[in-house]
Amino acid sequence: LLTAVFPPELRYVTLKFIHRICNWFSAYCYYDITEIDGVNTNELYNAVQLYLSSSASITGNRLSLTRGLNSSNITFGLSNNDSLIDTFNGVKVLWEHIVTPRNSQTFSWRPLPEEKRGFILRAKKKDKGIVLTSYLDFVMEKANEIRRKNQDRLLYTNSRGGSLDSRGRPWESVPFKHPSTFATLAMDPEKKAEIMVDLLDFASGESFYQRTGRAWKRGYLLYGPPGTGKSSMIAAMANYLGYDIYDLELTEVHTNSELRKLLMKTSSKSIIVIEDIDCSINLTNRKNNNNSCSGGSSNNNSYNVSSPPAQGSGGEENGGNTITLSGLLNFTDGLWSCCGSERIFVFTTNHIEKLDPALLRSGRMDMHIHMSYSSFAALKILLKNYLGYDEDDVEKKILEQLEDVIEKAEMTPADISEVLIKNRRNKDKAVLELLETLRIRGERNHHHHHHHHNNSNNNNAVKSSVEDEEQEKRALVESPKEGVDDQLLEAKCDMEEKGGHDANDDEKVL
Numbered sequence: 145l146l147t148a149v150f151p152p153e154l155r156y157v158t159l160k161f162i163h164r165i166c167n168w169f170s171a172y173c174y175y176d177i178t179e180i181d182g183v184n185t186n187e188l189y190n191a192v193q194l195y196l197s198s199s200a201s202i203t204g205n206r207l208s209l210t211r212g213l214n215s216s217n218i219t220f221g222l223s224n225n226d227s228l229i230d231t232f233n234g235v236k237v238l239w240e241h242i243v244t245p246r247n248s249q250t251f252s253w254r255p256l257p258e259e260k261r262g263f264i265l266r267a268k269k270k271d272k273g274i275v276l277t278s279y280l281d282f283v284m285e286k287a288n289e290i291r292r293k294n295q296d297r298l299l300y301t302n303s304r305g306g307s308l309d310s311r312g313r314p315w316e317s318v319p320f321k322h323p324s325t326f327a328t329l330a331m332d333p334e335k336k337a338e339i340m341v342d343l344l345d346f347a348s349g350e351s352f353y354q355r356t357g358r359a360w361k362r363g364y365l366l367y368g369p370p371g372t373g374k375s376s377m378i379a380a381m382a383n384y385l386g387y388d389i390y391d392l393e394l395t396e397v398h399t400n401s402e403l404r405k406l407l408m409k410t411s412s413k414s415i416i417v418i419e420d421i422d423c424s425i426n427l428t429n430r431k432n433n434n435n436s437c438s439g440g441s442s443n444n445n446s447y448n449v450s451s452p453p454a455q456g457s458g459g460e461e462n463g464g465n466t467i468t469l470s471g472l473l474n475f476t477d478g479l480w481s482c483c484g485s486e487r488i489f490v491f492t493t494n495h496i497e498k499l500d501p502a503l504l505r506s507g508r509m510d511m512h513i514h515m516s517y518s519s520f521a522a523l524k525i526l527l528k529n530y531l532g533y534d535e536d537d538v539e540k541k542i543l544e545q546l547e548d549v550i551e552k553a554e555m556t557p558a559d560i561s562e563v564l565i566k567n568r569r570n571k572d573k574a575v576l577e578l579l580e581t582l583r584i585r586g587e588r589n590h591h592h593h594h595h596h597h598n599n600s601n602n603n604n605a606v607k608s609s610v611e612d613e614e615q616e617k618r619a620l621v622e623s624p625k626e627g628v629d630d631q632l633l634e635a636k637c638d639m640e641e642k643g644g645h646d647a648n649d650d651e652k653v654l
């Protein structure tokens with residue numbers, strides 16, 4: 145008909161016009177989301193694809209299923225040229241997946257896929273506002289969430305020293321598959337719950353951090369004897385939040401600026417870990433370091449005679465490893481720590497008393513978590529983990545005896561799990577042997593404490609009354625502002641003040 149009425153020149157224009165009129169009366173508007181827009185991959189396309197693979201609100205009768213290598217779940221998506229309906233806050237939208245063969249004439253700088261793929265989103269015109277703002281945001285957010293859940297977490301390390309890989313990245317990554325979770329972590333349930341709530345608050349606290357003008361990051365200091373689950377805790381945190389881990393090897397970092405570069409190359413939603421912060425490096429005291437920087441006479445120190453002269457940022461003057469405490473604090477606190485967001489810093493140490501007070505000061509590390517010797521509650525979790533025993537699976541009398549001796553024994557969860565693993569074929573024997581081991585350890589500690597003054601501050605060494613228990617709970621999870629840490633801090637400060645005048649105290653070994 146058209147060809148008959150209109151001359152060919154006019155046909156195109158007319159078609160367009162008719163199209164317009166149709167559009168005018170149509171109740172719908174359409175959005176194209178193509179896979180490749182111009183040169184770049186369209187982030188939104190991938191997000192939509194992922195989003196549509198989440199099951200909840202989706203209805204469609206033809207879907208394509210996929211399962212990635214090493215992935216633990218099946219995802220599904222729209223088959224070619226199929227459509228489905230999604231509802232969001234009562235708004236109905238239609239998604240259509242369009243696949244067309246690509247024009248072979250199109251010239252392109254880089255090889256493009258054979259097919260042109262894209263989604264068409266159809267929505268009622270009256271819903272335009274909601275769709276363009278909240279719905280698409282929702283899709284993006286949901287997609288990110290799915291991506292994090294499906295993907296294996298990554299563990300990054302900087303073990304290559306300063307050298308970069310082929311793509312210029314300072315971090316090396318491996319899939320992170322640590323099975324530790326908060327469920328398997330043996331520690332007091334209340335303390336555990338408190339940490340979990342804290343983590344969740346953090347992860348969902350974007351608006352709070354925005355409103356209060358704080359950088360969206362949080363610091364945890366894990367301290368306690370070896371084998372009490374500090375590393376396990378970090379893995380549990382990562383698994384819980386679905387964050388990647390950056391394991392920062394401070395001994396491989398040579399300068400403050402290198403440290404900063406590493407930080408800049410970390411992604412958001414990650415946990416940045418420095419293990420054994422007390423012994424991974426000799427940190428120069430910040431106060432003295434500042435003095436030496438401003439005084440301009442930093443190279444007169446006897447330490448620095450053989451080292452190259454200072455270059456670049458301050459505090460790089462003592463050769464070899466020249467990370468300074470100030471560099472480290474800048475790393476966690478300074479402006480650079482806010483490139484990217486939603487980051488958690490975790491430091492671990494076996495000797496909190498050796499740490500520089502500047503690190504412990506309130507606000508620096510938001511939460512100090514004491515990983516202690518196994519308590520009775522922790523023991524029960526271990527029994528469950530290793531033997532599959534619930535509380536009533538163990539004879540009541542034995543359970544009571546265990547409860548009696550566990551505190552005095554001062555055994556770490558690692559020690560206990562060793563006993564349990566060794567005997568896991570014979571569960572009852574395992575429990576009895578554990579009881580025996582705990583007794584022996586308790587006896588030994590008893591003698592030990594008699595010889596060396598009874599140190600009541602020593603973890604769970606002595607705990608009898610409810611009062612003690614309360615006090616301990618407070619000590620276990622606490623903000624740095626209160627409790628034991630504060631005393632510790634004060635003590636440290638005092639010590640420092642006394643020692644501060646020593647000329648040779650320039651280099652402070654943490």
Ligand SMILES: Nc1ncnc2c1ncn2[C@@H]1O[C@H](COP(=O)(O)OP(=O)(O)OP(=O)(O)O)[C@@H](O)[C@H]1O
Pocket residue numbers: 328329330331368369370371372373374375376377494515556557558559561
């Ligand atoms: N609280 C715990 N809950 C469950 N398992 C634990 C716990 N603590 C230790 N373990 C077990 O002991 C092993 C060693 O624990 P982990 O590496 O977490 O200790 P750590 O505190 O990091 O020690 P270090 O100070 O030497 O680094 C882990 O593989 C884990 O199986």
Ligand SMILES: [Mg+2]
Pocket residue numbers: 374375376419
């Ligand atoms: Mg560890």
